[in-house]
Amino acid sequence: MKILFVCSGGMSSAIVVNALKKEAAKEGLALEVKAVGTQEFAQEVKNGWDLAMVAPQVRHIFDTFLAQATEASVPCELIPPQAYNPLGGPTLLKVVKQGVQQ
Amino acid sequence: MEKLIAFLEKNFSTPMAKLSEQKHLRAIRDGVVSALPFIIFGSIFLIIAFPPVPKDSMIAHWAASHISEILIPYRLTMFIMTLYITFGIGYNLSQSYKLDPLSGGLLSVAAFLFSIGVQTFNTAFFLPMANLGGHGLFVGMIVSIFAVEVLRLCKHSNFTIKLPDSVPPSVFRSFESLIPVAIVLIIMTIVTVVFGVNLHSLVDRAVAPLVKAGDTLPGVLIPVFLITFFWSFGIHGVSVVGAVARPVWEVYLGNNSSAVASGQAIPHIAPETFFQWFVWIGGSGATLGLVIAMFLVGRSSYSKTMARTTVVPSLFNINEPVIFGMPIVLNPVLIIPFIVTPLIGASLAYGATALGFVTATYVQVPWTLPAPIGAYLATGGDWRAIILVLINIAISIVVYLPFFRIYDKKLLLQEQTTDVSDHNTLAL
Numbered sequence: 320m321k322i323l324f325v326c327s328g329g330m331s332s333a334i335v336v337n338a339l340k341k342e343a344a345k346e347g348l349a350l351e352v353k354a355v356g357t358q359e360f361a362q363e364v365k366n367g368w369d370l371a372m373v374a375p376q377v378r379h380i381f382d383t384f385l386a387q388a389t390e391a392s393v394p395c396e397l398i399p400p401q402a403y404n405p406l407g408g409p410t411l412l413k414v415v416k417q418g419v420q421q
Numbered sequence: 422m423e424k425l426i427a428f429l430e431k432n433f434s435t436p437m438a439k440l441s442e443q444k445h446l447r448a449i450r451d452g453v454v455s456a457l458p459f460i461i462f463g464s465i466f467l468i469i470a471f472p473p474v475p476k477d478s479m480i481a482h483w484a485a486s487h488i489s490e491i492l493i494p495y496r497l498t499m500f501i502m503t504l505y506i507t508f509g510i511g512y513n514l515s516q517s518y519k520l521d522p523l524s525g526g527l528l529s530v531a532a533f534l535f536s537i538g539v540q541t542f543n544t545a546f547f548l549p550m551a552n553l554g555g556h557g558l559f560v561g562m563i564v565s566i567f568a569v570e571v572l573r574l575c576k577h578s579n580f581t582i583k584l585p586d587s588v589p590p591s592v593f594r595s596f597e598s599l600i601p602v603a604i605v606l607i608i609m610t611i612v613t614v615v616f617g618v619n620l621h622s623l624v625d626r627a628v629a630p631l632v633k634a635g636d637t638l639p640g641v642l643i644p645v646f647l648i649t650f651f652w653s654f655g656i657h658g659v660s661v662v663g664a665v666a667r668p669v670w671e672v673y674l675g676n677n678s679s680a681v682a683s684g685q686a687i688p689h690i691a692p693e694t695f696f697q698w699f700v701w702i703g704g705s706g707a708t709l710g711l712v713i714a715m716f717l718v719g720r721s722s723y724s725k726t727m728a729r730t731t732v733v734p735s736l737f738n739i740n741e742p743v744i745f746g747m748p749i750v751l752n753p754v755l756i757i758p759f760i761v762t763p764l765i766g767a768s769l770a771y772g773a774t775a776l777g778f779v780t781a782t783y784v785q786v787p788w789t790l791p792a793p794i795g796a797y798l799a800t801g802g803d804w805r806a807i808i809l810v811l812i813n814i815a816i817s818i819v820v821y822l823p824f825f826r827i828y829d830k831k832l833l834l835q836e837q838t839t840d841v842s843d844h845n846t847l848a849l
Contacts, residue, residue, distance in 0.1 A: 327657045330789070331741035334734055357660075358451055361516075375750075376657040376741060379438035400655050404746030405730040 321351045322415060323364060323393070325384060326374035329356040335374075335403055335411065342408030350415075360384060365391045370418045375400040394418055422753045426654075434654040441664035444517045448569075449562055450664045452509030453671055456502055457785070460674070463499030464784040466491055467678055473802020492682055499785075500682070501553035502675055507533040507561040514569040524598040525572055528605055529565030535609035536560050536620040552621050555675015558668055559624045568605045575601040635669040638771050641691045645767045649706050649760045655750040658705055667693065677783035681801065687781040690774045694782035697738075698796035698806070699770035702814055704740025706759040707766055709792070710817025712743060714825045717818070721832035724825075737789045747828075754831075758824045765820065766813040779805045 322339075326332035332354040343350045355363050357377055364371055364387055371388045373381050375398055388395035396418040402410035441447070470491040474480050484491060498505075508526040515525025536557075540547045552560075574580075580600060584593050612618050634640045644666050648658030663670075674692035681687060703709025712735045715728035731742045749755045773779045782799040790798070792814075796806040 326741070327660050330739050331734075334739070334742055358454070374741070375655045375745065376652070377660070379435065379656055379661070380442050383442065400745050400748065400750055404727075404742045404748070406726065406746065 320349070320370070320415075320419060321368045322353075323360075323368040323371045324352060324354040324374065324398075325357060325360045325371065325377065326354065327357060327377055329354045329359065331376075331403075332372075332374050334405055335398070335407065338405050338408035339411045339415065342412045346412075348412075361387045364388050364393055368393050370415060371395040372415070372418070373397050375403050426751055426753070430654050434651055434656055438651060438656045438661045441661040443664075444514065445566055446664040448510050448514035448517060448566075450660070450667055451513040452506050452511075452565070453667050455509035455513070456505040459498040459505050460502055460785050461787060463495040463497070463502075464678060464786070466495040467499075467681060467784055468798065468801055470495070471681065471801055473797075473804075495678070495682065496550065499554075499675070499678055501550055502555055502671070503557045503561040504530065504533065504553045506558065506671075507565045510562060510565040511569055514566065515572065518569065518573050520569070520572055520576060521594055521598065524594065524601075525569045528568045528572060528598065528602055529561075531602070532564040532568040532605050532609050533557075533561050535606060535613055536564055538613065538619065538621070551679070554679060555672045556625075556679075557621055558672050558675065559628050560620050562668060563624065564609070564620075568601075571605050572598065572601040575604070632669060632672060635666070636673065636689050636691050638768065641695070641767050641771050642764055645696065645700060645763050646760065649763055652705050652744060653750065653756045653759065655745065663693075670696075674783065674785060677781060681783050687783060690771060690781050692782055694785055694799045695770065695774070696767070697788050698782060698792055698799050699774075699809060699813060700763050700767045701738065702766070702792040702810060702817065703735040704738045704743070705763075706740065706744070706749065707762045707813065707817040708740045708743045708749070708759070708821075709735050710762060710814055710819075711747075711749075711755075711758070711821040711825060713814070713818050714822045715829075718822065718826055719829055721829050721836055723832050723836065724829050736791050738792070739789070752828070754824055754828045758821045762817045762820045765816055769813065769816070770809060773809055779803060779809050 324332040324336055336352045336354050340350055340352060353363070357380060360371075364384075368391075371384065371393050373384050373395065377384075378397055381395075381397055385395045396414060399410065399414065401407065402414060470484055470488050472480050472484050507529045511529025512522045512526035516522040518525075534548070537548050537552045540549060551557075576597075584596055588596075613620065644662050647662045651658035651661050670691070670693035673689035674694060677687050677689050677692060701707060703712065712728055712732050715724050716732070719725050719728055727743070727746050731740070731746060734740065734742055744750055747755060749759050770779070774781050780800040780803040782796075784799050784801055786795055786798045788795070793807045793810045796810045797804065800806040
């Protein structure tokens with residue numbers, strides 16, 4: 320599975336990405352995850368991702384991301400605030416699984 | 422309290438955050454941000470030119486005697502930052518309109534160059550470089566928006582030169598933008614050459630009140646408050662407030678650095694670097710103090726785990742893990758110190774800078790440096806800046822501590838009464 324994360328600068332989501340990877344590894348799930356900033360998203364989303372995840376602090380730009388992701392036929396989900404921290408791995412993995420299924 | 426938060430979120434934070442994503446505001450912000458690597462690179466040479474060493478040392482002598490050469494990399498980057506920013510604004514705005522971004526960026530630069538006022542000396546021609554700098558940023562913003570809007574208008578009204586489909590796209594593109602280029606540049610020529618209007622002094626006068634207001638204590642405290650206000654709802658405050666404030670902050674930084682480069686007194690207190698290094702220690706809300714308080718008095722196992730996992734990112738000013746982890750977002754207990762601490766820190770730093778206890782910031786370094794180092798470099802190597810940062814960290818610990826204690830007690834109680842292994846859901 321290839322998951323693309325977007326936050327303001329691509330830094331904070333990198334931390335969350337680690338939590339997600341750890342949780343996925345527990346279940347033996349192979350994940351390829353990348354974190355980008357808002358400006359890189361439009362380009363990056365075209366590169367064959369299975370799911371785009373939007374960080375809660377940039378949710379006011381969600382509509383724009385959704386449009387860009389839809390154009391590239393990538394499903395786009397908002398990360399729940401409770402899952403956006405180093406301990407949020409389990410919740411996050413649940414959201415990712417749901418997002419990919421849809 | 423919860424009703425108030427819901428009301429504020431629905432009627433203030435969300436609509437305002439959406440507004441900050443308005444196309445022009447976003448293009449300006451992204452344009453400024455795209456020039457940051459050049460600004461950071463150039464400003465490092467200010468430190469080399471004015472090294473933080475005793476004046477009679479060898480290094481200081483060497484720097485003093487080679488100052489104009491040392492400053493050349495600065496002169497060609499940070500000193501003329503608006504040239505780069507203008508391209509960035511034009512590029513980003515065209516992109517959001519789905520126009521060819523390269524044409525938009527180039528046309529913006531051309532329109533901006535037309536505003537500079539070429540000077541002749543004997544038979545040679547000169548561009549006054551100061552007008553290409555932070556000083557000219559507002560002119561750069563206006564003309565690049567003008568340029569891209571003309572481009573858009575021409576495209577939408579099909580007022581372009583049409584070529585058959587067999588023509589390669591790159592050739593097609595350059596012809597397509599020929600008419601808008603001509604319109605923009607003829608208008609610029611008429612304004613600046615035929616009528617001899619000096620756009621820079623005109624715009625300077627128009628924005629003077631704004632530039633003055635942003636550098637006062639209220640001008641500093643209002644953005645500080647708004648940034649933590651937005652974060653309290655989990656919205657990236659700097660990105661929202663920066664959409665409006667960033668140009669002004671960048672003008673201050675440009676003016677401060679060019680004053681230092683030419684040996685004059687530093688004019689402004691509050692460029693963005695002021696907020697970054699003296700106020701946002703550990704990230705927006707000065708949360709490094711909270712993380713330290715968590716280490717000092719945290720008793721619940723959730724707080725202890727949080728403290729361990731968030732301390733390293735916090736040292737590098739990344740605090741989303743704290744904001745969404747504790748959480749501070751929509752948490753009435755922690756929102757209070759989250760908003761109050763930076764207001765105190767900003768007031769103290771403002772006073773210290775205004776009274777000359779600490780050099781005003783004029784160097785831009787990457788925001789992920791630990792605050793004492795960043796503050797030292799941003800002030801061109803003033804050790805007193807480190808003291809100010811340490812005092813502000815101490816204050817933030819003191820302000821956060823009692824509120825954290827209340828919250829920690831609640832967490833502890835929950836942990837004792839419920840047997841849940843997943844601490845994450847517990848805290849929420």
